[in-house]
Amino acid sequence: MRASRLLSVLLLLQNRGRMTADELAAELEVSVRTVYRDIEALSAAGVPVYADRGRSGGYQLVDGYRTRLTGLTEEEARSLSLAGLPEAASELGLGTVLAAAQLKLYAALPADLRDRAATVSQRFYLDVPGWHRGIESLPQLAEVAEAVWQPRRLRLDYRRWGNQQVTREVEPLGLILKAGNWYLAARCDGNDRTYRISRIERLETLDAFTRPADFDLARYWQEWSEQFERRMYPRTAVVRLSPLAQALVPFYAGAVGARALRTATEPDEDGWIRMELPVEQGRPAIGELLRFGPGLQVLEPASLRDELAEAIREMGALYG
Template sequence: MSAGRLLSLLLLLQSRGRMSARGIADELGVSVRTAYRDVERLQTAGVPVYAEPGRSGGYQLLDGYRTRLTGMSEGEARALLFAGLPGPAADLGLAAEVTAARLKLLAALPAGLREEAARTAAVFHLDAPGWYREPEETPHLPLFVDAVLTGRAVDVCYRRWRAPQEVNRRVRPYGLVLKSGVWYLVAATRSRIATYRVTQVLDAALSDERFERPQGFDLGAYWSSYLEDFETRRHTGTATIRLSPRGLRRLPDNVPPEVARAVESTATAVGDDGWVEAVIPTESIDHACGELLRLGIDVEVVAPPELRQAMAATVGVLSRTYGLR
């Protein structure tokens, strides 16, 4: 039998508390009979595991028993050091706690693993915000952390893009997501689950209302679905464009990845000079015009006519601005 499985069983009981033999078997991927044998082996090794009979009974460790982290592999020791990267922790108001936890973790490791973990921490640094923009100020983020962990509803004043721009709502926070240096709150209102950019929260206050997050809610799955839906709603039209060879090379640095992928999958040659024609997704005429103008003379809009006219009108204004006729 695996010593690693016994260690997993010990840590499982330590973190979960009382567990049935069936629950242990399901978690470890073994039969119920094997779970019984593993518990007996822990008891034989001197670990204070005791059983409580009855329908609500099960196995659990003697109160106060804790094991030191001496069964960790080198890779596991490295991985744990990434659990408290300082940038996001500071945003969440947990910088001091993360620093203390890292020190305790290092102190609990054997000397060899402690040195390896310290070397790993010294050569990795996370800087979440993207280039060419200042980090966003999120003064209400620690309050949302408190709300998420304690299950309390929050009254917020939120600034959105459509009218009326400022709205007051009571939300029930389900989780927080950090994407490209921007924090988002996933929360339930009376009618749906919605996503809020934390920097757009103008005011927030904890309420006395308590709530239970739905047992089956998966924050990661929700976020993936939200991103997919966002991309679908964002691109409401298409445009046919022509690109020079230089335009093709410049494309990835000047348009979003989904536009570059569309060119790659739909491009067909037009003539012998290296130009290609492709169909790309667009958000709006104004947005597409501004995006494509970055490519200058290396792009031509073929359709729709409204986008072609918008490009021509913009070029005409630029021509007059710079004294060209």
């Protein structure tokens, strides 16, 4: 463990130049006293590190010194695909591993490329979850991820929609992070299925299995998502939308609404358009449509118009 930390100290000084003991301690999550001992150990090993005294001082390497001890461990190599998702890497138990891998990569780059990479990281940031929600914090996620890596079968006690409890033995094939929610793609009884990680009540790691060579996680998720949307939005409403409501479609109706918006008619003289909008079944559809207020008018089907009108009457009675 200490050898790894000493290498991290060396690479930090190589990549960033002068750093104070407090900065090194914060980066490595150790005490300042530990940093002092690590610097002494590096000096004793022949690494040309020296200290500048004073308020603006710190530790740095002699100009021109570079180490080539930058080989990636297996875990670090795994973590690089999550380089733009630090929260996700942390949830998978790879947070510190990812930081070490990035540090080694920067150290291996020539100075000019290292400066460009640092500039990109300072000016662009990827924030995946939507507003008002973060990435799910799931204590069992790291264990599921390990089973995906190995790969090893899992026995799951799973809570299905409607709170029905089931037990399944699955072959975990991949993890997906969608809008802050984690999902497991797994094979169960010969069929590929999707399980939301937050609905796993208990899990047990079982024996190893042979991962199917033809399984493509990205293709599977795309196909599953399309099927899920068709199940989630079984009805289509013909609606009229005001200019303001049109601007709100991507926020209120998501990607499904945004795609429908691209097939809308040309605006009339008042700027209203007509389009076919996929909607859910029952009360959820009413709630989604009412969000648009007077900027949306349902034309068809008649049954949905009646449901919406009844909801508006009830609201009117409530407010007098």
